Amino acid sequence: MIGEQFLVERRDLQKLLDALQKKGYETVGPTIREGAIVYGPIASVEDLPIGWTDEQDGGRYRLKRREDSAVFGYVVGPHSWKRFLHPPVLSLWKARRNGKGFEVVPNNAEPPQYAFIGVRSCELHAIFIQDRVFTNGKFTDPHYQARRQKIFIVAVNCVQAGGTCFCVSMKTGPRATVGFDLALTEILEGQRHYFVAEVGTEKGAEILRSVPTKPAQPSDIQIAEDRVARAARQMGRHLDTTNIRELLYRNLEHPRWDEVATRCLNCANCTMVCPTCFCTTVEDVTDLTGTEAERVRKWDSCFTLDFSYVHGGSVRASARARYRQWLTHKLASWIDQFGTSGCVGCGRCITWCPVGIDITEEVRAIRQSEAAQLSERGG
Amino acid sequence: MAKVRKPKVAVWKFASCDGCQLSLLDCEDELLAVAGAIDIAYFLEASRAVVEGPYDISLVEGSITTPHDAERIQEVRRVSKFLITIGACATAGGIQALRNFKDVKEFISIVYAKPAYISTLEKSTPIAEHVKVDFELRGCPINKYQLIEVISAFLNGRKPNVPSYSVCMECKRRGTVCVMTAYGTPCLGPVTQAGCGAICPAYHRGCYGCFGPKETPNTASLSAWWRKLGVTEQDLVRAFRGFNAYAEPFRKESEVHEQKQ
Numbered sequence A: 001m002i003g004e005q006f007l008v009e010r011r012d013l014q015k016l017l018d019a020l021q022k023k024g025y026e027t028v029g030p031t032i033r034e035g036a037i038v039y040g041p042i043a044s045v046e047d048l049p050i051g052w053t054d055e056q057d058g059g060r061y062r063l064k065r066r067e068d069s070a071v072f073g074y075v076v077g078p079h080s081w082k083r084f085l086h087p088p089v090l091s092l093w094k095a096r097r098n099g100k101g102f103e104v105v106p107n108n109a110e111p112p113q114y115a116f117i118g119v120r121s122c123e124l125h126a127i128f129i130q131d132r133v134f135t136n137g138k139f140t141d142p143h144y145q146a147r148r149q150k151i152f153i154v155a156v157n158c159v160q161a162g163g164t165c166f167c168v169s170m171k172t173g174p175r176a177t178v179g180f181d182l183a184l185t186e187i188l189e190g191q192r193h194y195f196v197a198e199v200g201t202e203k204g205a206e207i208l209r210s211v212p213t214k215p216a217q218p219s220d221i222q223i224a225e226d227r228v229a230r231a232a233r234q235m236g237r238h239l240d241t242t243n244i245r246e247l248l249y250r251n252l253e254h255p256r257w258d259e260v261a262t263r264c265l266n267c268a269n270c271t272m273v274c275p276t277c278f279c280t281t282v283e284d285v286t287d288l289t290g291t292e293a294e295r296v297r298k299w300d301s302c303f304t305l306d307f308s309y310v311h312g313g314s315v316r317a318s319a320r321a322r323y324r325q326w327l328t329h330k331l332a333s334w335i336d337q338f339g340t341s342g343c344v345g346c347g348r349c350i351t352w353c354p355v356g357i358d359i360t361e362e363v364r365a366i367r368q369s370e371a372a373q374l375s376e377r378g379g
Numbered sequence B: 001m002a003k004v005r006k007p008k009v010a011v012w013k014f015a016s017c018d019g020c021q022l023s024l025l026d027c028e029d030e031l032l033a034v035a036g037a038i039d040i041a042y043f044l045e046a047s048r049a050v051v052e053g054p055y056d057i058s059l060v061e062g063s064i065t066t067p068h069d070a071e072r073i074q075e076v077r078r079v080s081k082f083l084i085t086i087g088a089c090a091t092a093g094g095i096q097a098l099r100n101f102k103d104v105k106e107f108i109s110i111v112y113a114k115p116a117y118i119s120t121l122e123k124s125t126p127i128a129e130h131v132k133v134d135f136e137l138r139g140c141p142i143n144k145y146q147l148i149e150v151i152s153a154f155l156n157g158r159k160p161n162v163p164s165y166s167v168c169m170e171c172k173r174r175g176t177v178c179v180m181t182a183y184g185t186p187c188l189g190p191v192t193q194a195g196c197g198a199i200c201p202a203y204h205r206g207c208y209g210c211f212g213p214k215e216t217p218n219t220a221s222l223s224a225w226w227r228k229l230g231v232t233e234q235d236l237v238r239a240f241r242g243f244n245a246y247a248e249p250f251r252k253e254s255e256v257h258e259q260k261q
């Protein structure tokens, strides 16, 4: 059944959630909160942002009503699945004083078994990238692994791209090709509203058996493909990745880093929203009486001074050094480190940067200045 | 095991509203542990009993605004092993530092019937301008968990976990939707030090900058963006002239916009 495609009527979507919940999954997915589409508990289809869409640009996000009642008619918001797989604040262990010594109390709490509803292709790629970081043989992070191995993924193919999306440039979307249990393409046509569902795994096939389906005809599959192809033509942003690693490595002293530093607030929003950024810090806290201690892990960012603090000061004291570290890690040194780009083109860092700094624009400025120099030299 | 002498703590007040001292009293659940771990030897807000110095820790609230206070802080320093300032008044001069931008004599003649009785300094200044300060805890008011953290760290001989990065880090960790990006509400979070837990954005308000400037704040870039959101030069002056008006990066930024008005 893997690789096969089925039709699921819109009215039967609830049955998919029911089947997952019956299997013991906590269903989480896109939902409207505080004026944005974030990820939270999805008890029923009604919790999804039905009939809503988002408008995105540098430093700007607005929810908008749609003219139809699409269930997945928007792109990605400020949250990413890393909130669930790599929580922002996590207690690692506690220690209690015990006579002259102390005993360690590890955090063995069973993590929830999540079913992620509505994972976009760029986000699937972001999860693969974090897999390489956290489940890397000897250096496996047990907390990530425990959460990761249990998840069920319902992917959604984008039939409409966002204003800051550039997955086509990063070859990460808009069609989900691997790594999902089920993938849906939503189709609204006149009075008809249905999904083309592709089976990715045996687990996915089993769940789909509890949902009324019909085999998809080649014409249905064609319609779905056309919709996704339309999204691919709508990308709000574009990034030329030709020899990007070399481009950035040769331009570590480019004046553009000084220019972007005049705008960058080193506020760390870009790293917090990025679905691949993984850095953390640990804080050791003790109680007043000195009988209990706890080690807490928190999301950290290369935009803080403490991040590069070594004896005597911070290595990256200037905003220029910090922005350059972030961008070159995403697009260049990540390739050396993990064998892929660290960017999946989801556009979150552009939308949620409070002053709209755009990673694609920064690279373009550097590339164009090089091209201009070459042509000046008659190259 | 010989009974260890509990560290003696004093709480001092200068020009302030008492809000930060109240944060200590507000530690209801933790107060028993606090009382068990330390001897609060001088704390007029909570008790009239006074134990003589010297003190292991002095928590100092308030700014220096009178010649008498300027002398008294020297005395506090002499009797304190560790001096920790708490709150925006003690660390930046407080809201009363708005006088620093004007001629204080004019205020006095308007406000008081007999100005001659008023003995005051030209400026409201932070404690660190007068004596050496061992640790500055920001906030208006301070966050009680940070206060407990600083006291615990001191008692256990470790560094307090009091980061100097932006409010945005806390805002994003708690999953709050950014008010500036999603509704165009001006927010000082990107230039303000974390510590409050990003309370205001969680209630759909922009950050007011209670915890003062963060490390390496880029106030100019944020102001330029606020201008695009429709904020006037005058309102920019007001935004930077809050409880931390006299903290240098905020002071300089407000002066830039004052000139452009």
Ligand code: SF4
Pocket (backbone or CB within 6 Å): A075, A076, A120, A121, A122, A123, A158, A160, A161, A162, A165, A166, A167, A168, A172, A173, A174, A175, A231, A344, A345, A346, A347
């Ligand atoms: S980047 Fe691509 S896959 Fe991601 S949300 Fe946008 S269109 Fe969809």
Ligand code: SF4
Pocket (backbone or CB within 6 Å): A263, A264, A265, A266, A267, A268, A269, A270, A271, A303, A352, A353, A354, A355, A356, A357
């Ligand atoms: S690029 Fe934008 S989001 Fe990132 S640190 Fe700079 S100002 Fe903040």
Ligand code: SF4
Pocket (backbone or CB within 6 Å): A270, A273, A274, A275, A276, A277, A330, A342, A343, A344, A345, A346, A347, A348, A349, A350, A359
């Ligand atoms: S760098 Fe920006 S566009 Fe790329 S994955 Fe991270 S948030 Fe998305």
Ligand code: SF4
Pocket (backbone or CB within 6 Å): A269, A354, B167, B168, B169, B171, B172, B176, B177, B178, B179, B180, B181, B187, B188, B189, B190, B198, B201, B206, B207
């Ligand atoms: S709401 Fe304010 S504090 Fe929160 S991320 Fe946005 S700018 Fe930063």
